[in-house]
């Protein structure tokens with residue numbers, strides 16, 4: 001596989017077809033953009049380097065199917081940019097109000113990009129990313145009772161159905177980086193499919209507190225929410241030991257615990 005084949009794989013995994021609206025992050029010189037446009041997509045690209053943005057914009061100016069925003073994906077208002085882009089297309093098919101994200105993103109922004117995009121299931125159907133393999137495994141495959149199990153795993157599964165597609169060894173890149181990569185898809189859930197919690201803000205704040213001080217039992221780390229007796233009681237009513245630690249709870253368990261101990 002060469003760089004260009006990786007782009008073909010990203011587009012194939014994303015099932016990109018004629019008329020799809022695709023958000024691409026960090027197009028660089030536009031090698032993936034080219035494959036996306038060839039597949040018939042209409043592309044909104046966000047590129048923070050103004051020279052790259054001008055270059056890619058010029059390269060595909062003739063297609064009339066690419067808009068490039070010179071912005072930092074982490075700092076810009078993605079939702080309003082995407083909504084106004086979709087609005088400008090005058091689409092008839094209601095399916096097309098869902099965009100896909102297909103990107104070969106810089107590895108250093110991958111966690112920020114995931115946190116930003118996964119809660120946008122009302123306008124994005126799926127996110128297909130080339131990630132550093134270690135990050136891909138940590139996000140998708142981390143399992144209970146391992147030290148890799150973190151709040152981000154709860155977050156990813158709350159908002160999406162993630163899938164590790166395949167590894168892309170470092171030898172397939174030129175120039176060769178010193179890490180392997182992997183293609184991962186996140187099928188975004190609609191708000192009606194999210195686990196039922198009274199407030200996502202208080203839910204994730206509870207999850208983060210639970211993991212603060214990794215080895216701590218929940219009855220200690222969540223004491224700012226209610227007494228340790230109440231936490232023990234809640235855990236026992238869920239058939240979990242009163243001494244449970246955060247890495248022993250599934251997404252479902254955290255949802256139940258939140259609904260039991262966080263009032264209102």
Ligand SMILES: C[S@+](CC[C@H](N)C(=O)[O-])C[C@H]1O[C@@H](n2cnc3c(N)ncnc32)[C@H](O)[C@@H]1O
Nearest residue numbers: 026027028032046047048049072073104105106
């Ligand atoms: C690894 S990606 C380019 C890969 C490109 N998609 C390809 O297929 O060859 C690097 C690009 O992302 C851009 N970039 C880096 N951080 C960014 C950010 N926070 N927001 C938008 N673009 C970013 C860089 O300027 C660079 O052009």
